[in-house]
Amino acid sequence: MERVGCVVAGAxxxxxxxxxxxxxxxxxxxxxxxxxxxxxxxSSRNSEVIHAGIYYPKGSLKARLCVEGRNALYAFAExxxxxxxxxxxxxxxTDATQIHALGTIAASARANGVSDLEFxxxxxxxxxxxxxxxxxxxxxxxxxxxxxxxLMLAMLGDAQDHGAVISYRTRVASAExxxxxxxxxxxxxxTGHSFELQASVFINACGLHAPSIASSIxxxxxxxxxxxxxxxxxxxxxxxxxxxxxxxxxxPEPGGLGVHLTLDLEGRMRFGPDVEWVESIDYSxxxxxxxxxxxEIRKYWPDLATGSLQPAYCGIRPKLSIDGEPVxxxxxxxxxxxxxxxxxxxFGIESPGLTASLAIADHVSTMV
Numbered sequence: 001m002e003r004v005g006c007v008v009a010g011a012x013x014x015x016x017x018x019x020x021x022x023x024x025x026x027x028x029x030x031x032x033x034x035x036x037x038x039x040x041x042x043s044s045r046n047s048e049v050i051h052a053g054i055y056y057p058k059g060s061l062k063a064r065l066c067v068e069g070r071n072a073l074y075a076f077a078e079x080x081x082x083x084x085x086x087x088x089x090x091x092x093x094t095d096a097t098q099i100h101a102l103g104t105i106a107a108s109a110r111a112n113g114v115s116d117l118e119f120x121x122x123x124x125x126x127x128x129x130x131x132x133x134x135x136x137x138x139x140x141x142x143x144x145x146x147x148x149x150x151l152m153l154a155m156l157g158d159a160q161d162h163g164a165v166i167s168y169r170t171r172v173a174s175a176e177x178x179x180x181x182x183x184x185x186x187x188x189x190x191t192g193h194s195f196e197l198q199a200s201v202f203i204n205a206c207g208l209h210a211p212s213i214a215s216s217i218x219x220x221x222x223x224x225x226x227x228x229x230x231x232x233x234x235x236x237x238x239x240x241x242x243x244x245x246x247x248x249x250x251x252p253e254p255g256g257l258g259v260h261l262t263l264d265l266e267g268r269m270r271f272g273p274d275v276e277w278v279e280s281i282d283y284s285x286x287x288x289x290x291x292x293x294x295x296e297i298r299k300y301w302p303d304l305a306t307g308s309l310q311p312a313y314c315g316i317r318p319k320l321s322i323d324g325e326p327v328x329x330x331x332x333x334x335x336x337x338x339x340x341x342x343x344x345x346x347f348g349i350e351s352p353g354l355t356a357s358l359a360i361a362d363h364v365s366t367m368v
Contacts, residue, residue, distance in 0.1 A: 004030050006201040007184055009172045009213055011035070012043035013148065013354050014346065015205035016155040017361035022201070023162035025365065030197070031159070032170040032186060034209075039152045042207050043354065045283070045315030047235075047262045047273070050074070050084065050144040051352040054091075055252060058111040061330040061363075066352040067113050069359035070142065076358060077146060080154040083265050084146040089247035090125060092134035094299040098251045099136050105251075106138055116141055131243040133302050143247060147265060148354060155357075175202055176218035177340045201368045204345045208281060208318045214345050224338045226331060226347050229319040233273020234285050236293050237312040238304070242269045248300055259296040270312055271297055277322060285311035320348035332360070334367030342368050 008019040011033035023029040035041075050073055056063035077084045093099045102119070109117050118139040120128070125137040156166065169189040175182050181200040188195065204213045214225045242263060250258035261271055271293055290309045297304050320328040331347040338345075344364050353360070 001183070001196045001198050003198045004028050005199070006030070006203065007032065007197060007199040008203045008205055009033075010203075010205035010207060010210075011038040011156075011166060011168075012041055012205065012207050013039060013152050013155070013357045014043075014207075014349050014360055015203070016152055016159065017357040018203050018205055018364050019164050020155050020159040020162070021361040021365045023159045023164040026162075027201070029159065029164040030199075031164060031166040032172060033166070033168055034171050034189060036168050038156055038166075039149060042315055042317065042350070043152060044148055045313060046148065046351065046354060047260070047270075048145050048148045048264070048354070049247065049262060050086075050146055051355040052109070052116075052140045052142040053112050053114050053352070053355075054105060054109040054117070054140060056108070056112060056352075057327070057329070058108070061332065062352060062356070063112040065330070065356035065359040065363060068362075069352070069356035072358040073146070073151075073355060074144070076154070077151065080158070082147060082150045082154050084144055085265060086142070086144040087246055087263065088139060088141045089143040089249055090120070090129065090132070090134075091138040091140065091249045091251065092125065092132065092300050093136045093251060094134055096135050101251045102136055102138050114140075114142065129244055129246060129248070131301060131303055132248065133300055139246075145247070145263060145265060146354075151354075172206075172213055172216070174216045174218065175343075177343070181342045182340075199342070201342045201344070203364060204343070205349070207349060208316060210318070210345060210347050210349075214347075217340070217343065219340055220338055220343070224333060224345070226320050229322050230278045230281065231317040231319045231350075232276040232278045232282070232314055233317060234276060234289050234314045235270050235272035235312040236285075236290055236309040238269045238271065238308045239310070240308070242267055244269070250296070250300060259293055261297070261301070271309070272312075273315065278316070281316055283314055283316075285314050287311050317350040318348055319350060330360075332364065332367070334364075336367070344368055
């Protein structure tokens with residue numbers, strides 16, 4: 001049985017960041033993923049936004065790791081030539097009843113260490129974005145966008161430069177605690193052949209599939225494995241030149257941040273995500289969902305032309321709570337929680353997971 005220092009299951013942005021952190025410490029690191037390339041799940045199916053750290057409860061992992069991760073992510077992108085833009089965003093109240101919510105959001109941001117939000121009157125907001133309709137807004141200059149695939153390639157490249165190896169089309173079938181680490185059984189998807197590894201550290205960073213992987217770990221009590229909830233988020237694009245320079249976000253809605261307008265690095269508009277609770281992973285986009293998008297977008301951009309929205313893509317967020325339940329934090333369980341030496345499970349790593357990825361990696365590296 002071959003021995004390796006660290007096995008990371010999951011080659012999304014968080015798994016790659018964690019593998020990079022361990023490899024840079026001189027630990028022999030193997031990344032395994034069922035897909036045939038990196039970041040095929042949630043990591044490549046999101047808004048590609050660098051979040052400032054505004055919305056999350058004070059003291060939560062999401063709040064702390066988002067703020068730390070945002071600063072680290074901008075620095076990493078600069079150092080590694082990853083395309084990005086610190087374009088800023090407007091959080092808009094579209095009627096007078098939402099202005100109070102802007103104050104609540106600003107207070108939450110200050111509690112999280114985000115002190116650069118600027119309150120804008122209707123006139124000030126429309127001076128920045130003439131086609132915007134709102135009653136007031138908050139401007140976040142620390143919000144930006146990034147090329148998520150370029151980011152993951154840079155993370156993988158840096159990990160490989162420090163000795164990490166990646167094995168595609170490889171599934172983790174089971175794991176169990178043994179002396180000095182864990183025994184991990186992997187399966188080559190193409191051939192069906194199994195291969196056993198002994199690892200001092202095993203990181204389960206499989207996103208949507210993390211609960212399933214955790215359920216296969218012998219000795220891990222079922223109480224440590226949360227029930228996954230899948231929140232599908234559909235995105236639509238609009239042809240033509242955007243009239244906006246900043247990202248436009250409505251006041252948040254239950255389950256997400258509302259149907260917002262984001263820009264890619266070429267300046268193209270895309271709208272989403274909405275919230276569609278699903279039982280299984282399906283990446284098709286129903287064109288009929290555009291009807292609701294028009295209503296939501298026209299609250300802040302009334303000039304959106306009928307028929308201009310086209311299905312773009314969708315992503316699925318690994319939620320741990322649904323509407324009506326308390327909002328959950330990231331769950332990052334190490335040996336101090338579940339008692340299995342060398343094992344870290346990551347659950348519910350949804351937004352702001354991309355922004356927080358480097359900070360999550362640092363956090364995980366201190367747990368084992």
